[in-house]
Amino acid sequence: MCDQLTTDMASFDAAEKRTLEKMICMRCNARNSQKAKRCRKCGYAKLRPKAKEARAA
Numbered sequence: 047m048c049d050q051l052t053t054d055m056a057s058f059d060a061a062e063k064r065t066l067e068k069m070i071c072m073r074c075n076a077r078n079s080q081k082a083k084r085c086r087k088c089g090y091a092k093l094r095p096k097a098k099e100a101r102a103a
Contacts, residue, residue: 069093 069078071085072092084091 066096066098068096070096 067080069080069082070076070093071078071088071090072094073090074085074088076085076087077096078086078093080095082093085093
């Protein structure tokens with residue numbers, strides 16, 4: 047049981063890392079790789095890091 051929980055948490059951490067380590071286009075909001083210099087969808091050069099926490103409403 048404990049081994050299964052450890053495996054599940056490791057896969058969750060990996061999935062969270064894949065999701066959060068992105069750059070977001072400020073024009074079209076497309077997700078881009080962390081190394082991207084331009085948006086893969088629209089070509090816009092202004093990218094921002096994906097927010098690690100949800101914005102306050």
